[in-house]
């Protein structure tokens with residue numbers, strides 16, 4: 001889709017030139033206008049009316065207070081033809097700017113194209129103490145219909161929404177420590193939920209029946225975070241004419257990115273960092289929307305090692321015209337109902353900014369952000385290196401840590417970068433010198 005067309009079709013576009021130069025208040029006003037945020041939702045984003053202490057106290061145990069993190073918005077994203085403003089919660093500099101910039105490079109070729117498989121989670125029931133595990137396996141498979149029917153009665157709401165149990169798989173595992181045992185997989189469509197509660201409840205309920213059927217002992221009954229039936233995939237094309245910058249030609253940038261990806265594809269040491277870069281973007285949206293980022297991390301890394309060797313979750317290459325092409329595939333167990341997504345006022349406001357209708361649309365945006373984030377890292381690494389971009393923002397953090405306030409933060413940060421010494425001791429030294437002079 002051409003850039004102009006995508007923006008015209010949706011006057012709540014995600015291109016906002018000069019956005020970064022505005023104050024946080026002006027930025028929020030602009031986003032509120034585009035996303036139709038109420039005064040209450042705006043105040044939830046500002047933190048005034050976000051998670052209350054009382055709400056926090058209901059969420060986890062032994063609560064003392066509420067921990068703050070920056071909430072920003074990434075711009076320029078088009079996902080499946082729709083302009084999307086992407087809320088991100090993260091403490092690391094350069095992530096939001098990197099994602100926004102790469103989304104801009106992707107716009108002339110239509111942005112990101114993403115899809116998801118059905119939201120099917122896997123619940124595991126471990127069955128021990130079996131006289132004959134093979135026969136037990138057959139018995140569970142014979143009883144599949146009966147077991148699924150029982151599981152279907154557990155959550156009538158989910159059933160009504162079109163979700164529910166889909167299938168059983170039975171695996172035989174021979175563990176050197178304890179010998180052979182069975183693992184029953186309950187495949188469960190959780191629709192718009194993350195699904196942990198629904199799946200865990202169903203596994204616990206089926207355990208007794210499985211014991212009866214097999215004559216064994218049902219031990220663990222818990223969801224698997226290797227959600228490899230709930231995948232999100234994205235691809236994008238970056239036109240060659242978008243790639244040149246500074247002293248780097250478009251071909252150099254493109255080939256450098258492909259070489260960087262090949263390193264990650266071949267080497268687990270590099271792949272871990274490469275995938276961390278993808279998760280920089282993924283997690284920031286996962287956190288902003290109140291989802292479980294540990295589950296996403298666990299699933300991503302396990303999926304990256306699914307063939308027995310840990311590798312890159314993304315791939316980069318070129319098309320017949322020489323344009324850069326990228327793909328990303330990963331499990332994404334995220335929800336838009338249940339858990340913090342519904343009870344955390346800021347997470348609700350973040351979902352409204354995203355304008356997603358269901359969990360699958362949310363996953364489609366998140367996987368696109370992951371791909372953009374990966375591109376941002378590879379483009380920097382393959383050209384000028386990561387530190388230059390990082391340093392400007394890092395210098396601001398160092399200036400604040402050294403005690404700078406107001407306009408002094410920017411002045412001190414600029415000086416530290418110019419001196420190529422972004423260190424707290426130097427920042428304090430400069431601050432003291434300037435104080436003595438004034």
Ligand code: MEV
Pocket residue numbers: 092273274275276277278280377378381386
């Ligand atoms: C830093 O948070 C992420 C990167 O290390 C990712 C990468 O190396 O691809 C820059």
